[in-house]
Amino acid sequence: MQIKTLLLSSVFSLNSFSSIAQAQTDLNIQPQIADTVCAQLFMDINYGGDSLIAWGKDTSNQWIGRYFNDETSSVLVSPGCSITLYQDWNFGGKSLTLYGNTSWIGSEFNDETSSYKCSCN
Numbered sequence: 840m841q842i843k844t845l846l847l848s849s850v851f852s853l854n855s856f857s858s859i860a861q862a863q864t865d866l867n868i869q870p871q872i873a874d875t876v877c878a879q880l881f882m883d884i885n886y887g888g889d890s891l892i893a894w895g896k897d898t899s900n901q902w903i904g905r906y907f908n909d910e911t912s913s914v915l916v917s918p919g920c921s922i923t924l925y926q927d928w929n930f931g932g933k934s935l936t937l938y939g940n941t942s943w944i945g946s947e948f949n950d951e952t953s954s955y956k957c958s959c960n
């Protein structure tokens with residue numbers, strides 16, 4: 840229970856990609872946590888490059904981490920889910936809400952995301 844709480848609250852607060860990868864590995868042995876993918880953020884257009892998964896039906900990340908900061912260019916959004924991307928950490932600055940898969944988030948928001956909120960029906 841302690842591990843589940845820790846993963847849910849901190850997996851996207853981790854600063855390095857290696858830490859994120861480790862957390863995702865840990866999630867693989869907790870299938871009840873990994874059941875819902877709210878969205879998947881990609882560094883490149885057309886869902887290319889390294890990606891970051893937003894696990895859970897209602898999740899937020901006030902700091903996307905140094906590795907992913909100002910990198911997001913495309914996003915897969917699970918059916919029934921939506922994600923709001925924020926330009927600054929702690930949900931600050933401009934925002935952009937996506938309601939479905941978005942192969943290119945547009946020049947205005949490209950490489951700008953520093954935090955996000957994601958939820959599913």
Ligand SMILES: [Ca+2]
Nearest residue numbers: 882910911912
């Ligand atoms: Ca990018």
